[in-house]
Amino acid sequence: KNQVEQSPQSLIILEGKNCTLQCNYTVSPFSNLRWYKQDTGRGPVSLTIMTFSENTKSNGRYTATLDADTKQSSLHITASQLSDSASYICVVTRGGSYIPTFGRGTSLIVHP
Amino acid sequence: GAVVSQHPSWVICKSGTSVKIECRSLDFQATTMFWYRQFPKQSLMLMATSNEGSKATYEQGVEKDKFLINHASLTLSTLTVTSAHPEDSSFYICSAWDPYNEQFFGPGTRLTVL
Numbered sequence A: 001k002n003q004v005e006q007s008p009q010s011l012i013i014l015e016g017k018n019c020t021l022q023c024n025y026t027v028s029p030f031s032n033l034r035w036y037k038q039d040t041g042r043g044p045v046s047l048t049i050m051t052f053s054e055n056t057k058s059n060g061r062y063t064a065t066l067d068a069d070t071k072q073s074s075l076h077i078t079a080s081q082l083s084d085s086a087s088y089i090c091v092v093t094r095g096g097s098y099i100p101t102f103g104r105g106t107s108l109i110v111h112p
Numbered sequence B: 001g002a003v004v005s006q007h008p009s010w011v012i013c014k015s016g017t018s019v020k021i022e023c024r025s026l027d028f029q030a031t032t033m034f035w036y037r038q039f040p041k042q043s044l045m046l047m048a049t050s051n052e053g054s055k056a057t058y059e060q061g062v063e064k065d066k067f068l069i070n071h072a073s074l075t076l077s078t079l080t081v082t083s084a085h086p087e088d089s090s091f092y093i094c095s096a097w098d099p100y101n102e103q104f105f106g107p108g109t110r111l112t113v114l
Helices: none
Strands: A002-007 A010-012 A018-027 A030-038 A045-051 A056-059 A062-065 A072-078 A086-094 A100-102 A104-109 B004-007 B011-012 B021-027 B032-038 B045-051 B067-073 B076-081 B091-097 B104-105 B109-113
Touching: A002 A086, A010 A018, A018 A030, A018 A086, A018 A104, A030 A062, A030 A072, A030 B067, A045 A056, A045 A062, A045 A072, A045 B104, A072 A086, A086 B045, A100 B067, B004 B091, B011 B021, B021 B032, B021 B091, B021 B109, B032 B076
Parallel strands: A010 A104, B011 B109
Antiparallel strands: A002 A018, A018 A072, A030 A045, A030 A086, A056 A062, A062 A072, A086 A100, A086 A104, B004 B021, B021 B076, B032 B045, B032 B091, B067 B076, B091 B104, B091 B109
């Protein structure tokens, strides 16, 4: 069964600290993996997209890693800001399909 | 980047009425759009795939007669929730793939059925 599992389910950190979110998937065959940020009451916004051959991709303070062998990805947030408080969703698309599989998301709260 | 808009952003209606939600791709043409539903603290759940000029493809368990989808043009798809009931209250999000195979989501529509 094609699944995407994220951990932790929720995370609280202090402003300025770093954090790492995890995503494990069983989707096969693999096409690409995306990390999205979803603010409360808003639609998801893409942070990074990674294909099979990519190990690391950065977007400002966000750095995503991908290990296609172990089917794991992580999203590292550096020097967190209050505006980083949101749900972070890992989305994996199967090869040959336009329909992605969504993780449940990690709810991140950044406290001042 | 590409922009996908939704209208309205929120709507409150009485039980038994119908509500139409619009999804537009503002700067690209989308032959395929997707409709998702998201309950609080849950992941997005795909409801249906909207295809321009043809019938929508519904996911298992989604009533096609209750959630009417019309993809009348390459930039507009509509979702009509017919005879809405309180259990239909949810956050509805559409998405579209741009010509570069990037998926963009709309801002979502919060539906509350009283």
